[in-house]
Amino acid sequence: MILVDSLLDFFLETRKHSEAICEPLEVEDYVVQPVVDVSPPKWHLGHTTWFFEEFILKPHLKNYEIFHEDFSFVFNSYYEAVGKRVVRTDRGNMSRPSVKKVYEYRTYVTEHIKMLFETEQSAAVNDLLEIGIHHEKQHQELLLTDIKYILGNNPLLPKYSDTFEDHPIENHQQDWISVEEGTYEIGHNDNTFCYDNELGRHKVYLNAYQISNKLVTNGEFLEFMDAGGYDRFDLWHAEGWDWVNQNQIKSPLYWHNIDGEWHHYTAPGLQKINKDAPVTHISYFEAFAYAQWKEMRLPTEFEWEISREFFPWGKRWEWTESAYLPYPNYKKADGALGEYNGKFMVNQKVLRGGSVATPEKHTRPTYRNFFHPNLRWQFTGLRLAK
CATH class of the missing domain: 3.90.1580.10 (paralog of FGE (formylglycine-generating enzyme))
Incomplete structure (x- = not known):
């Protein structure tokens, strides 16, 4: 079990990293979905935020007001128990909510998670936060691979980043x-x-x-x-x-x-x-x-x-x-x-x-x-x- 202060730092560090992954993107890149297995970067940013709102803030933060009544429908992935959702193939058809609005959503939920964890929480709620953090980390990997697919299937083959080394060499001898x-x-x-x-x-x-x-x-x-x-x-x-x-x-x-x-x-x-x-x-x-x-x-x-x-x-x-x-x-x-x-x-x-x-x-x-x-x-x- 991670200590609460460390867990909150881990949460904030994770939230920042998702946004750092998207930093090289143009706003037009956020909404593209070339194939069903690839989700638009905007959707990943919203879905990981919805996860914290749905499973932590709604049941555990007293008097919490959801950011937007439609966002559960837009950003639920496959959770049948939670309710209806946008069909996976249609994630790239949504020009709205805007990228700007999704980033506002992220800020809103992050601040309310901080507010919740200013008070002592049960081990069960701490465990939920830890699951949510690793859930977002899974989507960070998907973000990178989906961004590569989006740009790698653009006829211009545009650069994503000079700093992300996606083809490192193994220098040891084969044995x-x-x-x-x-x-x-x-x-x-x-x-x-x-x-x-x-x-x-x-x-x-x-x-x-x-x-x-x-x-x-x-x-x-x-x-x-x-x-x-x-x-x-x-x-x-x-x-x-x-x-x-x-x-x-x-x-x-x-x-x-x-x-x-x-x-x-x-x-x-x-x-x-x-x-x-x-x-x-x-x-x-x-x-x-x-x-x-x-x-x-x-x-x-x-x-x-x-x-x-x-x-x-x-x-x-x-x-x-x-x-x-x-x-x-x-x-x-x-x-x-x-x-x-x-x-x-x-x-x-x-x-x-x-x-x-x-x-x-x-x-x-x-x-x-x-x-x-x-x-x-x-x-x-x-x-x-x-």
């Missing part, structure tokens, strides 16, 4: 870590923050395996492409092969072949591929096909968790071979917050590790991210196992 067969414990196991899908801690049996201490690089993935990896049906799941052909996939997201040389869209704009940087923006389908081509495989999430102390992580969300399922004795929270994780435990793959877009003080070795196998707008990469 294989050997792990003996045996029974290991998995899951969160201390009193620091975690999500309910990281509980409860349990034992798993693992066969002996080896795992790479280094992520697959752009240069290595380019070898797969040059060898015809996207044209060989035998490397792909049937669903993955359909996805490749229906969408004419020939390279990772944001890659462009210009005069015979591969470039990709990055935060500073269009740049030549650095072959030494870890490959990113690939789907699970692509990660699996690459591993098949190498006559290896992806690690399970349990293999990843057990061996993660032997390699650096956090540069890429790493696809695993594990389906997103509940741990033993998993129990959803009561009420609307019970919708946070549990109802998504179907048809998704687990990713581990965090990425360059993950904010500070948010990721941890037991963190389980999850996406559908075709998605690749996040900073997703792969690590091989055998």
